[in-house]
Amino acid sequence: MNGLLAVADLSGDPRRRSHDRRMQQLLGGSAFMTIIISTLILFVLARGSIDFFRSIGWDFGVLRDSSKAPGWFPRRERFDLVTIVMGSVLMGSIAMLVAVPLGLGTAVYLSEFAPTRVRKILKPIVEVLAGIPSVIVGYFALKFIAPNIVDPIFSPNQSRNMVVAGLAIGVLVIPIMASISEDALRAVPSSLREASYGIGARKSTTTIRIVLPAAVSGIVAAFIIATSRAIGETMVAAMAGGRDGSGPRVLDPFKPGLTMTAAMTNAAGGTDQVNSGAPFQVLFFVGFLLFMMTMGLNVIGDRFVQRVRQQY
Amino acid sequence: MSESDSPQESVALGVGEDVSTSLAQEQQVRSDSTDLPIFAVRDLSVKYGEFRAVRDVTLDISEHEITAFIGPSGCGKTTVLRCLNRMNDFIDSAKVEGRIDYHGVDLYHEDVNPNEVRRRIGMVFQKPNPFPKSIFDNVAYGPRLTGGMSKVDLNDLVEQSLRRAALWDEVKDRLKASALGLSGGQQQRLCIARCIAVQPDVILMDEPCSALDPIATARIEDLMQEIKKDYTIIIVTHNMQQAARVSDRTAFFTTEMNTESDRRTGVLVEYDTTNKMFSVPSDERTEAYVTGRFG
Amino acid sequence: MAIVTDSQRSATRTQVRHAITQQKRHFPSIALSVSLLIAVTFTLLTLFSLLARIVTQAIPAFSERGVSFLSGTIGSEPDQVGIWPGLFGSFAIGIGVLLIAVPLGLGAAIYLEEYAAQNRLNRFVVINIRNLAGVPAVIYGVLGLIIFVGWLKPVTNGGTVVAAALTLAILVLPVVIITGMEAIRAVPMGLRDAGYGVGASRWEVTRDHVVPYAMPGILTGTVLALARALGEAAPLIMIGAITGLLPETSLSGKFTAIPMLIYSWSGRPDSSGGNIGWSNAAAGAGLVLLALVLVFNIIGIFLRNHFEAKRVGT
Numbered sequence: 001m002n003g004l005l006a007v008a009d010l011s012g013d014p015r016r017r018s019h020d021r022r023m024q025q026l027l028g029g030s031a032f033m034t035i036i037i038s039t040l041i042l043f044v045l046a047r048g049s050i051d052f053f054r055s056i057g058w059d060f061g062v063l064r065d066s067s068k069a070p071g072w073f074p075r076r077e078r079f080d081l082v083t084i085v086m087g088s089v090l091m092g093s094i095a096m097l098v099a100v101p102l103g104l105g106t107a108v109y110l111s112e113f114a115p116t117r118v119r120k121i122l123k124p125i126v127e128v129l130a131g132i133p134s135v136i137v138g139y140f141a142l143k144f145i146a147p148n149i150v151d152p153i154f155s156p157n158q159s160r161n162m163v164v165a166g167l168a169i170g171v172l173v174i175p176i177m178a179s180i181s182e183d184a185l186r187a188v189p190s191s192l193r194e195a196s197y198g199i200g201a202r203k204s205t206t207t208i209r210i211v212l213p214a215a216v217s218g219i220v221a222a223f224i225i226a227t228s229r230a231i232g233e234t235m236v237a238a239m240a241g242g243r244d245g246s247g248p249r250v251l252d253p254f255k256p257g258l259t260m261t262a263a264m265t266n267a268a269g270g271t272d273q274v275n276s277g278a279p280f281q282v283l284f285f286v287g288f289l290l291f292m293m294t295m296g297l298n299v300i301g302d303r304f305v306q307r308v309r310q311q312y
Numbered sequence: 313m314s315e316s317d318s319p320q321e322s323v324a325l326g327v328g329e330d331v332s333t334s335l336a337q338e339q340q341v342r343s344d345s346t347d348l349p350i351f352a353v354r355d356l357s358v359k360y361g362e363f364r365a366v367r368d369v370t371l372d373i374s375e376h377e378i379t380a381f382i383g384p385s386g387c388g389k390t391t392v393l394r395c396l397n398r399m400n401d402f403i404d405s406a407k408v409e410g411r412i413d414y415h416g417v418d419l420y421h422e423d424v425n426p427n428e429v430r431r432r433i434g435m436v437f438q439k440p441n442p443f444p445k446s447i448f449d450n451v452a453y454g455p456r457l458t459g460g461m462s463k464v465d466l467n468d469l470v471e472q473s474l475r476r477a478a479l480w481d482e483v484k485d486r487l488k489a490s491a492l493g494l495s496g497g498q499q500q501r502l503c504i505a506r507c508i509a510v511q512p513d514v515i516l517m518d519e520p521c522s523a524l525d526p527i528a529t530a531r532i533e534d535l536m537q538e539i540k541k542d543y544t545i546i547i548v549t550h551n552m553q554q555a556a557r558v559s560d561r562t563a564f565f566t567t568e569m570n571t572e573s574d575r576r577t578g579v580l581v582e583y584d585t586t587n588k589m590f591s592v593p594s595d596e597r598t599e600a601y602v603t604g605r606f607g
Numbered sequence: 608m609a610i611v612t613d614s615q616r617s618a619t620r621t622q623v624r625h626a627i628t629q630q631k632r633h634f635p636s637i638a639l640s641v642s643l644l645i646a647v648t649f650t651l652l653t654l655f656s657l658l659a660r661i662v663t664q665a666i667p668a669f670s671e672r673g674v675s676f677l678s679g680t681i682g683s684e685p686d687q688v689g690i691w692p693g694l695f696g697s698f699a700i701g702i703g704v705l706l707i708a709v710p711l712g713l714g715a716a717i718y719l720e721e722y723a724a725q726n727r728l729n730r731f732v733v734i735n736i737r738n739l740a741g742v743p744a745v746i747y748g749v750l751g752l753i754i755f756v757g758w759l760k761p762v763t764n765g766g767t768v769v770a771a772a773l774t775l776a777i778l779v780l781p782v783v784i785i786t787g788m789e790a791i792r793a794v795p796m797g798l799r800d801a802g803y804g805v806g807a808s809r810w811e812v813t814r815d816h817v818v819p820y821a822m823p824g825i826l827t828g829t830v831l832a833l834a835r836a837l838g839e840a841a842p843l844i845m846i847g848a849i850t851g852l853l854p855e856t857s858l859s860g861k862f863t864a865i866p867m868l869i870y871s872w873s874g875r876p877d878s879s880g881g882n883i884g885w886s887n888a889a890a891g892a893g894l895v896l897l898a899l900v901l902v903f904n905i906i907g908i909f910l911r912n913h914f915e916a917k918r919v920g921t
Contacts, residue, residue, distance in 0.1 A: 004348065005415035012428030013458065016808055020427075023810040024722055030714030031723070034736050034784070037777055041746060044753045102653075105646020113643060122647070129654050131831075131900055133838025135866040136893050139873045140657045143664065143886055171653050178650070204636035225741070232743025234841035235866075239874060261745050261841070268752065268845045287749045291742065298741035302734075399803065404725045431806030441797035443816060453815070454805035503801070510805050 045291055048284020055278035072245030072258055074267060074279035083245055084286065087162070087257040088231050091241060094166025094253060095173055095230040100223065102170075103177025107222075110178070111185035112207050130175035138239035141168030146240065156254035158242060163253050165241035169233050173226040180225060184218020184308050185211060221304035228297035232290065234261035260290045348416055350375045350514065350544050351396060356410035358391050358400065364570060365391050366578035369410070371563055378536060378545045380555035380586065383565035383601070388578025389548045392565075393516050395419075396546065397433035398426040431458075433514040434507035439523050440499035442491035442506075447474075447483050450491045450502055454510035469509055477505035478535050497528025504535065508543075515539075517547040521554065533558050552602055555586065562589040564598045661893045667883050668891030676891055681850070681868065685875075686883040690892050695856040696768050696848070696864035697837050697899070703772020704779060704836040709829050711776075712783025713818075716825075719784075720791040721813050733788075740781035747778040748845025756846050766847035768862040774842050779832035786831065790824025791817060826910045834900045840866035865899075868892045 011017075056062055056077070065071065065080030072083040106126065110119055145167050146159040154163070188211050196206040212219070242256020243266060258266075267283035349372035356369040366388025373379050381389035391400070398419060400406045412419045419429060431454070443450050451470045455461055461469070470487070474480040479501045483494070491502055500520060507515055517536075521529040536545055536558050549555050555562050563583040567576035582595045593599045668676050671686070679689020715736075723729040751774030756766045763770040794817050802812035818825070848863050850871030856862070869892045877884035 005417045007417055007421050007423050010414075010417055010419075010424045010428050010432070012425030012431075016427070016457075016811075017425055020808040020810045024718075027714045027718035027722060030711045031718040031732055033711060034715060034739060034780065035732060037750075037780070038735050038739060040754060041742065041750050044750055045746070048749075048753070102646050102650050105643050106650050109643040109647050113640070125651065125654065129650070131834055131838075131904065132657070133840070133866055133896060133900065135838065135840045135869045136661065136897065137657070139869055139889055139893055140660060142873050143890075144656060144660045171657075174650055174653070202633060202636055204633070204639040207639065208635075228741055232745070234743065234745040235870060238841075239870060261743065264745050264749070265841065265844045268748070268847070284749065287746050291746055294741060294743055295738055298738055302737055397804075399800070402799075402803070427803075427806050427808045430803055435800070435804040437797060437800050437804065439797055441795075441801040443798065443801060444820065453802075454807075457805070457807055457811060506801075506805060
């Protein structure tokens, strides 16, 4: 009973076929949307930056204030970039001083030392910390870190200063540091640990000499990605950092300071609000710089994460 | 051989009207009988990227027979099998050269819809892979896709498919239970029932018993003999005794060193009736393999 | 073979027992354990004091004001304000995020895992999504300000809750896509094979098998995205959420959201008089926000368990 078929017999139900094609186009369209979003971000920032430079007559001198009291004073058309970049770097560094020991320590404890039962409780707690909105951490900085920790110990002139904001940003990025490092530590094959125990090494020796070096790419990735997050953090810096554009040039972290992110919120809706002209348009240029900085860090960090994946 | 048998009984599945009419229509097509084989494979080569997995396979497969593909690991037998219902489409790097005619139609013709091909050429996989649904929904899934079937007909179809797969008596009281609660052998028979329910013409089996114990394996082998009068079956197996027991014809594949890429490429060595392959093979590589001296 | 006396044998035994049972004080080991414990304790202490601070500060707002703290409107007296406009704004934003980011993100995740060929363009799309996930929230605010407040003014009516929802939906889109892709990648290949084996089309296999199987992971991602959207304030500042007076809430007028209230109120000085200061009002709003985020997490866990039970097919 052999028989011949025609191609048409195998072409299937045209309705199901075209439905399938339509769905593919729809789904592909949503994936392509993400490219459009990136393009729009770049376009908006670049166009705004050009508007800004046009407003200041392409006079790049204003970006480097060499007067006696340099600073970021948009309404007086003084845009000293060093002030806000230093503000971001300073607060970011303080944050990382908090986040690296606490985050990495928590990660090492969770992955190497904690009994399963403790781990099961501790891990969700770290995840809860990761989900706390940054305004709430900002509140915590203003109402707890400043009055109860920084003021009594260091008695700064103003309770809103870069140390307070930096510490709070540190609290915010602890979970990022902890979870990425922990993933890296857990990716280290247990055969490596067993080999070390097999020749009589202690747990501490194994952790420090074997596990940490094996996980170093992932820990570096955690550091870079957490740094990027710290520099991009807006609310805590705006609420607790003092928002003072004349500060950080002096390099005294107990003074109020201004980050790039806080400068952007000032320009859009805060104390510097004008909505047109150079004092407003500068937010696009700052945004562009911030975008480039964080993207650079993220790309490098991502590369380290991929390296961990390839290794094991 | 049974090639000259009269067209298969339209009541093969004994189900409701809709189903028998669609079977009757199918027979219209089939009744323009010629002596064409059901599959005519010509110079089939498959590449994965730069790597040539199998090359220059030419063979004809006859209807209502069980054809076994045997050979050592990496010889391309599964690759060839997956070409027969275009399951290789899902591997991005796979490139199929040569020609496969199914009832005289080039399977890789651009107007051919691979989903329709897979409806007619069903497949049972190495690991039993029931859907995480009820037993009933597993079997009914395929028929529901095309729609237009009454509830009564669907119930009949599910029952008949499960009966054909020798599973009905074991599951008839728990059709609504999860298919994942069945044993491995039962799951594999459920997969066969699910395949039968879409009323295919050919059933491809990719090492269907490799994950099963000997008793479950024996049941599947019996089942294959049962259903071969209605379906053409092609089975890939690692187990030579299984090939000898169940198949009418056997194709032996092996690997050959590829001079350009320094990697092994699969080739078809010999293809003949199973009797001849296991008693007087004409190629010494076949003989070495079936007598267990190599492989 | 040497002759070993009983006394010799017992001496060796004592030595060995001594060697393997003695706990030597090893300074680096102790130092490491202690510093790890300090790190963990500090992390926990931070979380605990944060929660304690919010709760204790929030108590006056709730005990003195009761329901009127939830239903009242914002204003200039700390013991008079309520968070209703913020609740309204946050609720609308949550709905908008669900309606926009979830279908779009899920669609993209399905496309990238199930349909897209392994080519350069698609690899670029994935890398781009990972980068978008790391873009600071304030930059999404700039995007929202220009696109949704500016260009799409006819649709959004300017800096409204609609513009806010669109902005935050774009912000959480990468989170939805990445978690969705992970969930879909975890679906066993055999399930797809089984679907294709009976002639299902790609879309049918996706709809009937892949998405249901991946549902727990997709839901977890959705909940995470929602929680993130509800907590963001920086983009809202950029698109002009207000903090002063808001007599009425609507989809087409000015808006605010709970994180904006916390931001604004916690910056105001507490006057010595009155039982409820701005910091109490801010903590009250903060407690509501934390509770919302927590509730979403619990809903997420509940749904995940529900779908996991379904996956087993009971």
